[in-house]
Every structure is written in C-alpha cells, then in structure tokens.
Amino acid sequence: MSKMNELLPKEKRILSRLGENLKLARLRRKFSAEMVSERARISRTTLWNIETGKSTTSITTLLQVLSVYGLEKDLLKVGEDDILGRKIQDTKLSIGKRVSNRKSK
Helix, strand or coil, X not given: CCHHHCCCHXXXXXXXXXXXXXXXXXXHCCCCHHHHHHXXXXXXXXXXXXXXXXXXXXXXXXXXXXXXXXXXXXXXXXXXXXXXXXXXXXXXXXXXXXXXXXXXX
C-alpha cells in the first residue's frame, strides 16, 4: 500500500471491528466460512481478509457478504443520519437581511 493509501490507526480499528462483527454474524448463523465464500462468490481467503479487517476488500465484495447474511440494507444506513453534515448545512443557510428599526427621515 502506498503512503497515499495508508490508513490512519482509527480507520484500521474501524475495519477490524467491522471484520469482527461480520465474523460474529457468520458464527451466529452457524454458517461455515466455505459456505459463505461460495454464496458470496468470493474466495475463502477474501472472506478471511474481510473478517480480519484487511483494507484490500472492495465495497462490492462487502455487499456480497452482507447479502449472504441478509444485512445488505445496512449499507443504506451509512450517512443516513448525518448530524455533523446537517449542522454544517444549517450554519450556512442564509437568514435574510435584517429589517432596521430606525425610522427613515
């Protein structure tokens, strides 16, 4: 991975947590890694990379795995409740010109 694509420690932790969550989803369903790989049309190594938080997985591959678990619509929740974005947007809304209380002469 080049310097430009190197992840920050916080981003690495997020990918690691995502991988752990996906592994737990697989284990809760009592799905074998082989079965998930086959249904998602990916290699077992790719599934292992996802579950260990490797940063080489495409969003398409992630979607394929989520689909096997019935969690594909969870991707639609990303950015759905963008509190910071809405605050930024609200501060840039124009309020309009203030009306002066002075009487014109």
